[in-house]
Amino acid sequence: MALNTFEKDNIRFMKAAILRAKTAAKHGETPVGCVIVKDGQIISSGRNKRENGKNALYHAEIQAIDKACKKLGGWRLHECDLYVTLEPCAMCAGAIINARIKNVYFGASDTKAGSFGSVINLADLPYNHKPVIHSGLLSEECSYLLSDFFKQLRCHKQMNKSSSEIKALPEQ
Numbered sequence: 001m002a003l004n005t006f007e008k009d010n011i012r013f014m015k016a017a018i019l020r021a022k023t024a025a026k027h028g029e030t031p032v033g034c035v036i037v038k039d040g041q042i043i044s045s046g047r048n049k050r051e052n053g054k055n056a057l058y059h060a061e062i063q064a065i066d067k068a069c070k071k072l073g074g075w076r077l078h079e080c081d082l083y084v085t086l087e088p089c090a091m092c093a094g095a096i097i098n099a100r101i102k103n104v105y106f107g108a109s110d111t112k113a114g115s116f117g118s119v120i121n122l123a124d125l126p127y128n129h130k131p132v133i134h135s136g137l138l139s140e141e142c143s144y145l146l147s148d149f150f151k152q153l154r155c156h157k158q159m160n161k162s163s164s165e166i167k168a169l170p171e172q
């Protein structure tokens, strides 16, 4: 089935968010990436920087919203759409509502912290703004990024453990 322009654009923007997530992984961060789009153009992006930035606030969405506000010179992002590889947490969902973002597209669901449908759906509560939530865009690709990252992390830990066990062996 041929994709229409709208679907093609959505995939293109999510792929751009995936690229940011891959950059996060390269820096040893949980791979989450985000872009904000206005009038068919990416105006800002963000990626998870929590570990290296040593800061709980450094989520991909917060960074992208911060940059978009600076770029547009205001806090109202009501003409913007946000694409993120992982379902936003409560903090990011709150920031999205506060920024009046119009549409939110996310890839993988987050059963532990997702706040647009998994743990809770903040978009269903009677706040003064309700973003329209579109879940599951390129979800397999987004989920794979995460599972592959954690698999490699476990391998790394296992290797480090084995090498420290070898070092700990008594000399003959």
Ligand SMILES: [Zn+2]
Pocket: 059, 060, 061, 088, 089, 090, 091, 092, 093
């Ligand atoms: Zn978040």
